[in-house]
Amino acid sequence: MSLVLVINSGSSSLKYQLIEAGSGRSLASGLVERIGRWGGRAKHVAPVAATSGREGDAAEAPSPSSGDTVTREREVDVRDHFAAFDVMLEAFAETGPSLVAHPPVAVGHRVVQGGARFFEPTVITDLVKINIDELSTLAPLHNSANLEGIEAAQRAFPDVPHVAVFDTAFHQTMPPAAYTYAIDRDVAAKHRIRRYGFHGTSHRYVSRAAAEFVGRPVEELRQIVLHLGNGASACAIDGGRSVDTSMGMTPLEGLVMGTRSGDLDPAVLLHLQRRAGLDVDGVDELLNRRSGILGLGGHADMRDLVDASEAGDERASLALDVYAHRLKAYIGAYLAQLGGVDVISFTAGVGENSVRVRAAALAGLERLGIELDPVRNAVRGSETRVISTDASPVTLLVVPTNEELEIARQTLAAV
Template structure:
């Protein structure tokens, strides 16, 4: 069985083809600058035609397509086969994810035109977090906002959090149904999840991916009254605040760059703004670890994943520093190991495992898609 995994963004499409029997990547690529000035790929339709031509040139015939969809709202707790009802539901949730769902939907609709006989499955970033209880997903705002306008916490990165949790449980030979963990997906986007018995019970992102941890260009948690203050003092309209908080805040807002590698290079060279950005990034993660320890009571593993989580021993060391009272004791030598596969970083004899687990969201989407084949 060969599965094409599509991740359609507003101006890009990433794709991979997997041979499911061997987990081999047969083909992968990315088409960028879709619709931008000077681009030779003006639409998603033409971008996916390029993908189809690439498949044909390689002699690959696919059996199914798995689509990453950012927001599934309360409608979708599991991956689903795409039909007209699913497409309508994804379209109805565009107000909840105006930066992501339109592009995801465009990818689906064009793929249906180009591959009309091929099974197509939607895999939702929010689905894993639909097991959160109301005490975790509700906001303390008028109930009508939730009942009539779906105002609640949804969480994101669910495919990654679920995948690394399952990988860690298998590695530790634990039954997933009894496995408690805190997963940290740290990249340009960052989120933390509390997992009890293999299910998400709380996560740091909220109604949108803006809430929670400090990220590359997103602010993370804020006083909601900040919006009112900025509107008054700077005469900024609400429409100006959304891009400022999503694209010009976080690490970038603090020190001018959003890439943690550059932040760390500057911090080690003595740049005080970069040092603050790195410290604030770590501090927010520590706060969530402490909070989720309290939520879970018992934790079997602290799991790092994502570009930063997997590749920055420096961040892992800072996050785990002085957390011995919570059972977290990092071994500095083990923490320096390359992380091409699962690595244990805790000190010998520590009760709580500290793991680095490489994520693979595309393979997770392929697995979910194959389940319908």
């Protein structure tokens, strides 16, 4: 079997999943959180059959097809990512499936910022790690944590290849007109200031899954993918290649998000420093952690915001209106950039589950060939589904994303 262990190492968390890349089966997944903090917790989920595939057993790889799983949760004291890996390995040994009987052929790592240096999944060498470290200046909260996870994983799995899959790589096909900021060119070059984009792994997976669903080659399609979670981004995809995306040099630019402001007049930052007395850290805290729908409506979770709006909370209703207004603006912009669109897909937590957000974002776009079917839109499910009318020139889809599977497949392809 082509088993790949996928690692997503955050600043205070470690997410993992063991995936059979060929079939897409997930054999186990887990999360270790609050690394380096008090009150850490670990969760490991595996198919029930995995409990018979513990350390030393040669059991057949478990299948999750029955839907029956066993969950192992406990409190842990995790000082760093090396300790988090020990917790993960212990969970596999005690709960299964056995990594002795079912060893991964490779380990795939999510790395947030690849700059302009990495445009494809890359086998990790010492030089690659040096580059990831140097690019930490562009993503200080992410790349350093990604690198710690790589170091810990290489210690735990020294005899298999490790592959970095970069969030930014998919967007390296953007033309200069899309990624260039209109500031002094020498300053921009010296400090590597340009638009990089993020969520690339999700945008790539969803655009290909959408093409497969509609039965057309991805190379023939003009697509807009809306990845709407706590972080949110839009992407214009022409023939399977990213040509524009809403996030910029950092994940702060673009759409309204859970706690991030998205697009903002740069002079607002100067005004806040001069008149409100905020320093650089204060502005950073405001725009990244106290803005978005949290700052506008008092709730960072879209479900809570919708509930509050339906209960008559005017602040929540305004937050939803602003959120949808920004979404609609990007849909229109990318329709113009692409010269028309064949498929628009909603994905991630909000995109897959919020009936109201999808309806608000697409309202009034019928003259552009975008016709939402309210009955189909109200249907909930975990599978890819059509939400447009039969007569709609543009196909509207809900496509559940699977970044871990995409990382596993890219990892396998790289090795």
